[in-house]
Amino acid sequence: MIKKIAVIGSGVMGSGIxxxxxxxxxFVTINDIKEEFLSxxxxxxxxNLSLLIEEGAxxxxxxxxxxxxxTYSVDLEGAVxxxxxxxEAIPEVIELxxxxxxxxxxxxxxxxxxxxxxxxxxxxxxxxxxxxxxRMVITHFFNPGHLVxxxxxxxxxxxxxxxxxxxxxxxxxxxxxxxxxxxEIAGFIANRLQTALMREAFYxxxxxxxxxxxxxxxxxxxxxxxxxxxxxxxxxxxxGLDTWQRVFDNVSPVLDQSKEAPVxxxxxxxxxxxxxxxxxxxxxxxxxxxxxxxxxxxxxFIKLGKLKMEKEEEL
Numbered sequence: 167m168i169k170k171i172a173v174i175g176s177g178v179m180g181s182g183i184x185x186x187x188x189x190x191x192x193f194v195t196i197n198d199i200k201e202e203f204l205s206x207x208x209x210x211x212x213x214n215l216s217l218l219i220e221e222g223a224x225x226x227x228x229x230x231x232x233x234x235x236x237t238y239s240v241d242l243e244g245a246v247x248x249x250x251x252x253x254e255a256i257p258e259v260i261e262l263x264x265x266x267x268x269x270x271x272x273x274x275x276x277x278x279x280x281x282x283x284x285x286x287x288x289x290x291x292x293x294x295x296x297x298x299x300x301r302m303v304i305t306h307f308f309n310p311g312h313l314v315x316x317x318x319x320x321x322x323x324x325x326x327x328x329x330x331x332x333x334x335x336x337x338x339x340x341x342x343x344x345x346x347x348x349x350e351i352a353g354f355i356a357n358r359l360q361t362a363l364m365r366e367a368f369y370x371x372x373x374x375x376x377x378x379x380x381x382x383x384x385x386x387x388x389x390x391x392x393x394x395x396x397x398x399x400x401x402x403x404x405x406g407l408d409t410w411q412r413v414f415d416n417v418s419p420v421l422d423q424s425k426e427a428p429v430x431x432x433x434x435x436x437x438x439x440x441x442x443x444x445x446x447x448x449x450x451x452x453x454x455x456x457x458x459x460x461x462x463x464x465x466x467f468i469k470l471g472k473l474k475m476e477k478e479e480e481l
Contacts, residue, residue, distance in 0.1 A: 168279075168336050172197060172249035174242070174266065176207035179283055180255035182311025185211050188235040189218075189228065189312070190340035195237045197245035204238040211236065214312055217461070221468040243273045250275070251336060253305060255283040260291065267296045274298075279329055281305040285357060288350045289322045299324040303333050306354060307342075313467040315343040315474070318354045341475070359398075369422035371448070372430050378448050394470060395477070 169192070173184040176198040184194045184207075198204050215232055218224035224232075239245045246252050252274060256262055263282065270280060281303050282292055293299040304320035317337045321330050330346065337344040347354060353361060367381050376384070392401065402410045434440070434447060441447030442456045451459075 168250045168332065169193065170195070170249045170251075172246045172252045173255060174198075174245070174252065175255035175257075175283075176203045176238075177255065177257075178210070179307060179309060179311050180253075181207040181210050182214070182309070182313075183253055183255060183283065183307055184236060185214055185232065185312040186307075186340045186342070188232040189215070189224070191231075191235070192340070193235050193237075195239055195245040195249065197239050197242055199240060201240055204240065208236075208238060214310075214464075217464055218468060221465055221472075223468050223472055242269060246270065246274050246278070248275070249278055251279045251281065251333075253281045253283060258284060258286045260287060263287070263292060264295060267292070267298075271297055277301070279303070279332065281333065283307055285354065288352070289320050290350060293322055293324075300326050301329050303329060305333065305337070305344075308356065310464060310467070313464060313471060315341065315471065316356060317342045317344045318347060318356060319344050320347045320350065320354065365424060365428065366422050368428035368430055369424070372428065394474070 171184075171187045171192050171194045173180050173187075173194060174197045176184075176196050180196065180198075184196050187194045188211075196204060196207055198207070212233065215224060215229040219226060219229055252270070254263065254266060256266060263284070267280075274280065279301050280298055282289075283306060284292065284304055285306050289299075289302065289304050292304075293302055296302070299322045302322050303325060304318070306318040306320070308314040308316050319330065319333055319337070334344050334346070345355065351358070363385070367385075370376060370381055371378055375381075396404070430448075438444055439446045442451050445451050445453070
């Protein structure tokens with residue numbers, strides 16, 4: 167029985183994950199190394215809950231209940247000592263993660279499940295030196311963690327089946343859509359699919375086939391519109407596998423085959439043009455514009471999430 171959750175790391179992902187559990191009725195302790203980080207997380211969570219209220223996805227009473235379910239602590243041992251499920255959402259630096267696992271071995275309950283939100287490291291590497299591989303999983307949430315339903319679950323060769331089942335059940339209880347990887351693979355599922363598409367998008371931009379706005383619209387108003395409810399494999403079935411055989415045979419040979427990041431991205435990174443974080447990337451941004459776009463994005467995600475939930479309830 168999972169009752170208490172610990173989230174280690176209070177950044178954007180950690181706070182989003184914690185919000186999901188708290189809104190789902192679980193007691194959550196968020197741990198980080200500085201009170202300053204926890205204060206930022208507390209403000210972020212409150213703002214995100216308020217946005218859910220504004221969009222009719224949550225009531226004020228539910229917001230207050232979620233806030234009451236969360237505690238904040240810089241004391242790692244105190245945060246995880248009684249936790250039934252522990253999620254690590256610290257920076258993607260392998261040394262930091264291995265050091266954390268070494269500490270956890272000494273202080274967590276013998277039946278506590280440990281999860282990592284990593285999108286970078288295989289679980290076999292994470293568990294090279296740890297002794298709790300039998301109750302370790304990767305639970306890869308997508309940003310924003312409290313709004314995107316997908317959670318990719320990766321098991322270790324030693325992970326017990328009941329640990330995987332408990333994790334699946336837990337994710338479903340907080341409204342997530344968990345999927346299981348049957349074997350390790352770099353980038354997992356969603357990021358491999360996303361990277362393949364983005365590689366082609368930047369190729370089309372470099373070749374001058376269309377401008378950036380139109381390339382984005384080609385996805386949001388086309389395949390992306392369908393993908394919210396129908397995945398690529400089912401689309402192939404609907405369209406006819408004979409038809410898609412011809413599409414693959416005709417288009418695959420002329421797709422971009424690059425084995426590294428696009429030159430366009432590399433050139434911009436070298437110039438310090440990193441996107442919204444620097445004010446300029448492919449597009450140019452003002453600070454107020456970025457916050458407005460994120461707000462609009464999250465409102466649209468909330469609306470889409472409500473619609474998908476309604477459709478699932480009809481099935």
